[in-house]
Amino acid sequence: MHEFGAQLANGLALGAIYALIALGYTMVYGIVELINFAHGDVYTFGSFITLVILTALGITGEAHGVLLVVAVVVALLGSALACGVLAILIERVAYRPLRNAPRLAPLITAIGVSFILENALQLWKGPAPITVPALIPNPRFLGGTFSLAQVSVIVLAVVTMFALQFLVHRTRLGMQMRAVAQDRDAAALVGIDANRTIALTFLIAGALAGIAGMASGVYYQSTWFLNGFGAGLKSFTAAVLGGIGNIAGAMLGGFCIGLLEAFTSATIGGQWANVAVFTVLIAVLVIRPNGLLGTNLPDKL
Amino acid sequence: MSLLDVREVVVSFGALRAVDHVSLELEAAQIIGVIGPNGAGKSSLFNAISGATRIASGEIFCSGTRIDRLRIDEIARSGIARTFQNIRLFGHMSVQANILVGEHATLHSGVLADMLHTKAMQSEERVATNRAIELLEFVGIPSSHAGRDARELAYGEQRRLEIARALAASPKCLLLDEPAAGLNATEKRDLAKLVRRIAEMKIAILLVEHDMSFVMPLCERLIVLDYGKKIADAIPSVVRADPVVLAAYLGVAP
Numbered sequence: 001m002h003e004f005g006a007q008l009a010n011g012l013a014l015g016a017i018y019a020l021i022a023l024g025y026t027m028v029y030g031i032v033e034l035i036n037f038a039h040g041d042v043y044t045f046g047s048f049i050t051l052v053i054l055t056a057l058g059i060t061g062e063a064h065g066v067l068l069v070v071a072v073v074v075a076l077l078g079s080a081l082a083c084g085v086l087a088i089l090i091e092r093v094a095y096r097p098l099r100n101a102p103r104l105a106p107l108i109t110a111i112g113v114s115f116i117l118e119n120a121l122q123l124w125k126g127p128a129p130i131t132v133p134a135l136i137p138n139p140r141f142l143g144g145t146f147s148l149a150q151v152s153v154i155v156l157a158v159v160t161m162f163a164l165q166f167l168v169h170r171t172r173l174g175m176q177m178r179a180v181a182q183d184r185d186a187a188a189l190v191g192i193d194a195n196r197t198i199a200l201t202f203l204i205a206g207a208l209a210g211i212a213g214m215a216s217g218v219y220y221q222s223t224w225f226l227n228g229f230g231a232g233l234k235s236f237t238a239a240v241l242g243g244i245g246n247i248a249g250a251m252l253g254g255f256c257i258g259l260l261e262a263f264t265s266a267t268i269g270g271q272w273a274n275v276a277v278f279t280v281l282i283a284v285l286v287i288r289p290n291g292l293l294g295t296n297l298p299d300k301l
Numbered sequence: 302m303s304l305l306d307v308r309e310v311v312v313s314f315g316a317l318r319a320v321d322h323v324s325l326e327l328e329a330a331q332i333i334g335v336i337g338p339n340g341a342g343k344s345s346l347f348n349a350i351s352g353a354t355r356i357a358s359g360e361i362f363c364s365g366t367r368i369d370r371l372r373i374d375e376i377a378r379s380g381i382a383r384t385f386q387n388i389r390l391f392g393h394m395s396v397q398a399n400i401l402v403g404e405h406a407t408l409h410s411g412v413l414a415d416m417l418h419t420k421a422m423q424s425e426e427r428v429a430t431n432r433a434i435e436l437l438e439f440v441g442i443p444s445s446h447a448g449r450d451a452r453e454l455a456y457g458e459q460r461r462l463e464i465a466r467a468l469a470a471s472p473k474c475l476l477l478d479e480p481a482a483g484l485n486a487t488e489k490r491d492l493a494k495l496v497r498r499i500a501e502m503k504i505a506i507l508l509v510e511h512d513m514s515f516v517m518p519l520c521e522r523l524i525v526l527d528y529g530k531k532i533a534d535a536i537p538s539v540v541r542a543d544p545v546v547l548a549a550y551l552g553v554a555p
Contacts, residue, residue, distance in 0.1 A: 171415045172405045179402045186389040191377035191406025
């Protein structure tokens with residue numbers, strides 16, 4: 001029973017990180033129908049930036065009180081901002097020129113951008129895993145099952161999802177994003193600057209990856225230049241599992257995959273985790289081709 | 302200078318001149334029809350004015366400002382709104398949201414105020430919502446439909462919602478691309494009334510239409526296009542008797 005609780009906590013925390021990344025895949029797909037393969041590497045960039053910020057603040061281990069709050073807020077905002085800007089740059093340089101090209105062109109470009117980022121990150125911090133300071137102190141909750149870091153990551157992901165739902169459904173920017181997603185030309189003809197709207201969508205998706213990068217860096221206390229490759233692939237899977245283009249679906253998919261991975265690793269063995277994840281994905285897609293929460297119609301965003 | 306001033310506009314697709322040195326002028330509150338056989342260049346002319354197609358040469362002015370070099374969304378914000386031959390609403394958004402999107406284009410609130418839902422923002426949004434409901438009622442859609450998805454509306458209502466969305470940005474000039482297509486006789490009569498009421502609001506209206514019984518009594522002037530060229534520009538009764546126009550429609554040499 002204790003083992004079950006521990007794996008539940010692991011799975012939810014891992015799932016929360018997948019969910020945060022998946023939200024970015026889903027937002028970008030929703031508006032430009034592009035699988036942004038570079039998104040996972042933006043997430044890695046976030047964990048690197050977090051390390052830079054914590055180092056600059058002189059943090060080498062657990063922080064307490066005001067310092068803890070300051071460190072968390074600065075690292076979170078700094079990472080979100082840096083990744084948001086990186087995502088906008090990628091969109092501007094690599095995707096916008098191909099806006100009207102056949103859909104395969106930006107897809108291949110995205111894979112290319114991913115390789116470029118991975119190599120740049122390797123040049124920056126080398127090929128070996130890097131330690132991130134264990135910022136969060138470790139009191140435990142619910143009979144010792146959940147650590148503070150786990151609870152923080154899960155709460156962060158859920159709060160972010162609600163904020164995103166609010167943004168998409170209740171603000172003008174959200175309304176413009178949905179309009180551009182449904183019919184870019186008609187949106188332009190009612191006066192919406194589609195390029196600006198798409199750039200802001202990339203900014204938001206990048207910021208989400210930055211938040212995820214900070215969370216995972218601090219939670220796992222480690223990162224490396226290929227961190228985003230596997231996490232990106234699984235988060236993309238989470239977005240598809242939940243129904244790509246659907247915000248709640250990305251969240252649900254993220255948690256499903258996180259839990260599945262944690263329990264498979266604990267019961268059968270870590271080497272089977274990916275097999276389990278992709279078996280479930282295939283099974284779900286056979287029964288519900290549009291994902292768990294996807295609709296038949298392209299209900300993008 | 303006229304409200305809308307189109308001068309010697311050319312639209313080319315490869316060797317084909319879809320619009321060939323067409324000029325026209327449109328004043329506020331005027332209703333002008335553009336007619337012509339299929340492929341005459343009517344839609345290309347509309348696309349050129351609204352910015353969807355780049356013009357090869359010529360100039361287009363809206364209340365004195367040159368607009369033919371602007372982006373589509375800038376042209377829309379400079380006062381030109383349009384509807385489409387095949388309806389292009391945001392089907393998965395509510396009826397009200399479709400109109401609000403059009404209104405927002407003319408409002409200038411910052412992204413930050415938007416995200417934070419500031420007090421000023423909320424009151425501005427209430428005004429915009431009230432106006433959206435007024436516009437709905439103006440085009441004859443019951444306000445009880447405001448919360449439904451646009452795709453759930455009946456065909457005739459979708460056509461009118463497109464007009465409401467176009468009016469939302471308070472345009473100076475409205476381009477209607479075959480607004481009567483697919484409507485029955487009663488709906489056409491109501492549409493004609495609606496178009497007149499829009500013109501009374503000092504909005505200039507340019508409309509492309511196939512249905513002569515709809516266009517003749519409604520427009521004060523008709524422009525006839527054939528193979529991209531303007532072959533007539535006169536009051537409807539004159540156009541109807543013009544041998545060149547008859548020849549274009551019936552395919553005989555004048």
